[in-house]
Amino acid sequence: MKTFFLATALLFSNLMVWGTETKVMVRAKAKDAKFIGSSLGGAHIIVRNKLNQKILAEGNTAGSTGNTDLIMKTPKVRGASITDDQTGGFVATVDIDEPTFVTVEVISPLNSRQAQAVVSTELWLIPGKNILGEGIILEIPGYIIDILKPRTHQYIALNTIKDKPFLFQANIVMMCGCVIEKGGVWNSDEIEVKGILKKDGKLVKNIDMSWVSTNLFEGNHIISTPGNYELTLYAYHEKTGNTGVDKVNYVVFE
The missing domain is CATH 2.60.40 (Immunoglobulin-like)
Known part of the structure; x- marks a missing residue:
């Protein structure tokens, strides 16, 4: 056996x-x-x-x-x-x-x-x-984009922002985390950054976003009416075809 x-x-x-x-x-x-x-x-x-x-x-x-x-x-x-x-x-x-x-x-x-x-x-x-x-x-390929302002589903009282520029802010880096700077290796001047702002599903305005410091882009718009807002922010580099998108929804109430 x-x-x-x-x-x-x-x-x-x-x-x-x-x-x-x-x-x-x-x-x-x-x-x-x-x-x-x-x-x-x-x-x-x-x-x-x-x-x-x-x-x-x-x-x-x-x-x-x-x-x-x-x-x-x-x-x-x-x-x-x-x-x-x-x-x-x-x-x-x-x-x-x-x-x-x-x-x-x-x-x-x-x-x-x-x-x-x-x-x-x-x-x-x-x-x-x-x-x-x-x-x-x-x-x-691409960019990493994080919208910093406004925050996701943030509730904003109209009387706190009416008749003054409302700030949009985003952090943008290369897909490796490499920094984007004015005149740097990854030159902010070569990257188109815009926000597509909608209210209740309808286009309000295309927002120009400008570089203000390392990786940080800002834009603004005067918001005068309440509603459900959506900001789609994109970056586009024509020479390489790199693109990136982030999106945020927020609410303005009276």
Whole structure:
């Protein structure tokens, strides 16, 4: 009987397939900007087997946004890397026993849901053949926009704002968290920022938003009647096609 159980155990162990550990560096890079790392909460990475959608590895990118001069100012030459040891990324470790076609999915920025985008690519992974160094870089387009004033569903008494400019305020950053400044690497003068103001579903006015300090844009409008207001604020960069939107609803009452 012992011999039978031993033989069965050996047969079962031989049938079990142990994969070969294979490592893949995955990075998320903001379009026209730097990498998404720890300072923004990271990007979420999922590596799946394309055939059966099984998740082989997942985690968040960590590290710095990278070297600004290297990424934004140095001409790109074949073979030259735009990353270093501190640049944000996630090393996915998968166990495979044969070449496997995978989907690599990036969800970013992880902690800014209204700006979140999903970008993916597909490739073959070969057992034991690591893809490290610069690794796989997926580009995340857009801007992160947070409307600061007015607040979501804020109730505002008309007599407190009537006949004087009502302030609209928003914080806007690149998808890596990189700053937008007047004359900076990410120049506020090149970005169109406007608010579309509606009252009870009808257009009131397009609001021009101007840069006032790092990442901060402001505009105003005189509100003279009560109602349910909605502000849709967008940023648009013609050269790169980067766009971003945030929306807020508020109530003005008598």
